[in-house]
Amino acid sequence: MASAKYREIAAVMAAEIAGLPPGTKVDGELAVAARFGVSRAAARAAVQELERQFLVRRVRGLGTFTSRRVDYLISSRRPPSWSQTLRDAGATPRTVVRSCVDVPMPAAVAHMLHAVEGSAVWRLQRCSFTDDLPASWGTEWVPAATVPELPAALRRVESLDRILRDIGAVVPARSRVRASMEAAGEEVADELAIGLGAPVWLVESLNKDATSGAPVYLTERWIRADAIRVVFEAGDIFGQDGSAVGTRPASN
Amino acid sequence: MASAKYREIAAVMAAEIAGLPPGTKVDGELAVAARFGVSRAAARAAVQELERQFLVRRVRGLGTFTSRRVDYLISSRRPPSWSQTLRDAGATPRTVVRSCVDVPMPAAVAHMLHAVEGSAVWRLQRCSFTDDLPASWGTEWVPAATVPELPAALRRVESLDRILRDIGAVVPARSRVRASMEAAGEEVADELAIGLGAPVWLVESLNKDATSGAPVYLTERWIRADAIRVVFEAGDIFGQDGSAVGTRPASN
DNA sequence: CAGTGGTCTAGACCACGGG
DNA sequence: CCGTGGTCTAGACCACTGG
Incomplete structure (x- = not known):
């Protein structure tokens, strides 16, 4: 399905954060890069994918948090x-x-x-x-x-x-x-x-x-x-x- | 305004393509990178910005084209x-x-x-x-x-x-x-x-x-x-x- | 085949927010 | 101050399209 590495990472993370209450802090770019052993750019792409899907919200200087619409x-x-x-x-x-x-x-x-x-x-x-x-x-x-x-x-x-x-x-x-x-x-x-x-x-x-x-x-x-x-x-x-x-x- | 380089490029391109009929081929990533003297990643960000704003549509292997909604x-x-x-x-x-x-x-x-x-x-x-x-x-x-x-x-x-x-x-x-x-x-x-x-x-x-x-x-x-x-x-x-x-x- | 966009690496500097 | 995300460079390989 999701051949790209960042998509697979995004899918894994999406499943993990599915049940969390809105506002919960989740892994940021560096943490994701370290955890999945990819470059920061790939990790960034994964987190941005979650953002596009309205699953997380990101604030510079603060971090990445679960979101809700x-x-x-x-x-x-x-x-x-x-x-x-x-x-x-x-x-x-x-x-x-x-x-x-x-x-x-x-x-x-x-x-x-x-x-x-x-x-x-x-x-x-x-x-x-x-x-x-x-x-x-x-x-x-x-x-x-x-x-x-x-x-x-x-x-x-x-x-x-x-x-x-x-x-x-x-x-x-x-x-x-x-x-x-x-x-x-x-x-x-x-x-x-x-x-x-x-x-x-x-x-x-x-x-x-x-x-x-x-x-x-x-x-x-x-x-x-x-x-x-x-x-x-x-x-x-x-x-x-x-x-x-x-x-x-x-x-x- | 648009402090980021890719935003400035996007703004320039947006003005240029504003009058073109839908489906017109426009500069791709490499062309933009060469023209504005930036890396391909920055050029890519600029073209993606135009895509987010529904101004262009991109097809792999083909190119970038003006769009309309x-x-x-x-x-x-x-x-x-x-x-x-x-x-x-x-x-x-x-x-x-x-x-x-x-x-x-x-x-x-x-x-x-x-x-x-x-x-x-x-x-x-x-x-x-x-x-x-x-x-x-x-x-x-x-x-x-x-x-x-x-x-x-x-x-x-x-x-x-x-x-x-x-x-x-x-x-x-x-x-x-x-x-x-x-x-x-x-x-x-x-x-x-x-x-x-x-x-x-x-x-x-x-x-x-x-x-x-x-x-x-x-x-x-x-x-x-x-x-x-x-x-x-x-x-x-x-x-x-x-x-x-x-x-x-x-x-x- | 050459040209396009899609993905990825391994670095770098910066602006921002909180302690 | 440190950690966050935002931006950028200079490379690389790949998949896809058309001729």
Whole structure:
């Protein structure tokens, strides 16, 4: 099968670390090279193979650690809330506000939100973490009229979804979503602390009020593919559960 | 910016090949090494960087060529047809039947299709190409009662969607979709002629009849992420067009 | 056959993070 | 400071492709 030496090493290591809890330190390049009697380059290739398969995460100066991907389920049936979605998946979410400024609404945003171009809108830029890893970064556009004191509210509550419910008196629901996988550009790579060209998701979402159907806010998020497994679901026949369509688990 | 030598080389080359038509031959490792006066390893890293960014494709024994990703738009508003979707994106699709056998319907499939377990179902395995690249591979489950002579029909027409419309007298529409990105397993890597661990999509889809709403068939497809840019859209407010939600193009 | 990419060796220097 | 991963050199042999 795996004729290359580094693949065989990777396969052995993959089996070994399969059961370990996330965050466990594992052999680094030098240790692997010594243990399997290969050059450092071959050992490096093996560890990088594991990294490509999302099995380990590597940090310069620190070491190599077992990893896990948290499911981020996008569905019209669940609120467009990062914290809620991640908590439901069993992770510990955290969001940090990078900037929140009141600007005149750009034409493109106004068009999507059915609002007046140039009217006041919050441009909120945030970085979100799962288990202390910068996993998502992006921009939210919230009409200032909905939540006049958004910066103050964000100092008290992290969740934009919650603020909109409590102060804005709306129930955000996904109205239209567009997701695709890209290679990280420079700004995105910097913000998410990954290499240039690493795989990232781009998720754009228009959210409406569940009761009135009126557009509420617009989102554009970049998400690290190695930390988050984005799962996209759309459906109209079956029930409320998030069970899979397919006939076998996604473990290929 | 890009402190590493190989990143600078990659950036120079990326700019150079930006305007070239897909399939154009570009400098290989040795040529890059000679041109920029670096070792082959550094040149290799540069070309691999371009490959990660989906800008080039490399074939051993042949060379390095400019690449493009074809958009594969999944939306409840378009038919679940590979050929149709790819043609709309400007590519040349082709599908090859790997196997098509009549088997007793497994319980999981029966449950999704609202059919009787053990009743006859076609298990159709196919590989689909875009521009002569094996881009997608997977399984379709079609109740035998819908199209009794499926293998014969497939010899005349490639498109399953068309067969179901013409012979099965149904209009397939996506009912429920689940998509996620994975690292290719062994079988998938073999079928799609990619390396183990290369990024692939898993798209599972349950398709109903647009008129009656009855389940028609079940699909499980693996799709090469380097050849296809899967775009997932769901929406209920805006019109029929496939225009993006966001405020800037996805070129990060 | 010559040219391509895939793998490998045995070294080297560096930037980073923690003690 | 030491150990980590990130980058780089100068070689080498191999498998695969096309002509």
